[in-house]
Amino acid sequence: MNSYYPKKGRVILHVDMNSFYASVEMAFDPTLKGKPLAIAGNPEERKGIIVTCSYEARKFGVRTTMPLWEAKKLCSQLIIMRPNFDRYRAASKGMFDILRQYSDLVEPVSIDEGYMDISEGAEMGTPIEIAQSIQNQIERELDLPCSIGIAPNKFLAKTASDMKKPMGITVLRKRDIPQILWPRDVVEMHGIGQKTAQKLYTIGVKTISDLAHKEDLQLKSTLGINGIRLKKRANGEDTRPVDPDSIYDFKSVGNSTTLPKDSTNQKELLNVIHTLSTKVASRLKNKGMMATTIQVMIRFKNRKTITRSKKVKNPVQLDQSIFEEAKQLFLKHWNGDSIRLLGVTGQDLIEKEDAVEQLDLFSYEKAAEKEPLYDTISRLQKKYGKKMIKKGMAQSEPNKRENQYDTSFNKDFLRED
Template sequence: MKRKVIFHIDMNSFYASVEAAYDPSLRGKPLAVAGNEKERRGIVVTCSYEARAKGVKATMPVWQAKRLCPNLIIKQPDFTKYRSASLQMFDVLREYTPLVEPVSIDEGFMDMSHYEGDEPLQKATEIQNNLLEYLSLPCSIGIAPNKFLAKMASEMKKPLGITVLRRRDIAEKLWPLSLIEMYGIGEKTANKLNKLGLHTIGDLANADPTLLKKRLGIYGEKLIERANGIDTREVDPDSISDFKSVGNSVTLPKDTTDQEKIKTVFTNLAHEVGRRLRTKKVCSENIQITIRYHDRKTITRSRKLTSSIQTNDDILEAALFLWQKYWSGESIRLLGITAIDLVEETEAYKQLDLFSYKEDEKKLKLSKTVDEIRLKYGQHSLLKGGQLGEQRSEQLRDHKRRGTSLDKDFFK
């Protein structure tokens, strides 16, 4: 089988780098991209490495960042500018191979398997130099036999790094790293694994698969594979356009005009749409609802939002607004919520202040908690009896009587 050579291109401090590319006087200076002209209420979106050296971090309030770095330069986000730079960046990458998979506005994979011998390393240097020379944009590049290892490699040297991570290097370069440094593991998962006595990627690689599957389901098995450098995913140039919307609908057990039942259905639909948005790492700028009446007449109504949303509460709020505005009062047979006008998480930006930022953070944490419960106990675990229908409600009661674990059924 022909050996694989995969690149992961990761632009360094992308938004700040784009600002410096447009205004060369900003180069080499501590720079933060942050929202809200009233700086004491702004939140740092990203910052240059010069600012990071002073302790400035993303999501930090601007007043705190300025305290750490008094000469910090603040620029308002300009996504038109960032999208343009991103398109140019990917155009450069496609000069080397048609197999380019954008992952977000500032990173992507390349399948470079058609190059022989030392050519991939030479091409990586050439790509890095061209992006810097023609677009004034620095990047780090990971080179490996699969996407996971390439992603891990690109994180190992920043800025302007080129790192090769071969399978034979895994024990030496990857396994000593702490779990929180592994792509795909967040703080909560790392804490769960720590409680099992697993602290490094090497610990995870050599963990008992049966135990991990019991505690984390199929996700646990996948993590062990990744820790051992196993990843069979192909570089797919079309994957970023696989979805244009995320939606869910449900036919009700009985036609109804009961407003509490309708709100319950919308609540659970919002949870499911929100979970799928977070899984795909996208946000929505437009929410659409579908109402099918008892006579099968169907209407769809949408609402363009002032900011990108992803949390259950925000989706529900938009859906209920549309329902209350457009519902005729007739008996409803089916309801649906669809998130459209999707943008990647890294591109989505809300004009946050210190007050709304904290509130949004709480909403996102709550939404992720709901995701975890449904992942463990099944998609119906938080539905209320009226929406479940008699058959599914009886199944849940039967599980409870028998004392069986729902997650065992869900992960079969």
């Protein structure tokens, strides 16, 4: 058994739920099983984009991100359902609860996938036996299918889980890389999108093997430090640990919306930005975070999309503060053309209690009036701990892990509210 668990290495699983939203709906309503099903937005408001679809629908050529009208042309009997995120969150929680029965080192990376470190799992069986047990338990208790990759690191485990769907279990070792990974087109590698692939093509990198053997200098000049990182991945190198606490790290909070119709009406567009700013502010408040950068996204009628951001002088959380920054960015960079979609994002987040206001001449006097209060709070925190009392926050807060579980996957949801 010990031969399956090297002393100096790790055994990592990547568990990836298959066609998650559609599978959850089928588990909830078994009459949907075996039928072409698509989860999509509201076609009346032009949000009719396929979020995910069943494997039965995929046989007709229906794919994620496909416009709904196109999917209907391919599959006239396609069943269309709106997303039910409460249902998906509940299923996700159930799935991760099962994973934690096998290891304390479970790292959710999205609502429907996560890593596990089972390097200490010899008493439970071989890695394949553990993967089979997990797969069977998720199917038995939640009626949901999943694929699992087994590898010595996160990158290879993620790559392996994509190799056989649905309900696959794949082992990918470093010695398998030249035969299995290297012959593939570089765009097929996890972590490389179309834009990055196009840049690599221009320097003669066509396959993953080309990337694995490309000189560092040219990769760095083309892709920056990311080029070196991708080369390491292509050689099967990945030292990232499985970190259960990573889901509590917030880098950005954003909301976007497709307009009911293309618009050049400035008042209407600013109203949309105000609404989006309010939603971002609400989510920041729920997380106890503040943004130090504000970004706006503008998608024009011709689908050209631009994003513009600004580092703010003081960390922001209030809706009006976010709106003012977003408004300035929008007015500065909007060229007057008809707009299809708008988005507002708070970036480079910091915890509210760690936010330090950068005082200027006008705010100094007001801040100075509060200085005795801050001094008192600081002394109390030093004596009784930081959680005893916090500036501008409730005296008691829910447990951080419990409070943040349901909101940590927002980036992966199709936000329509």
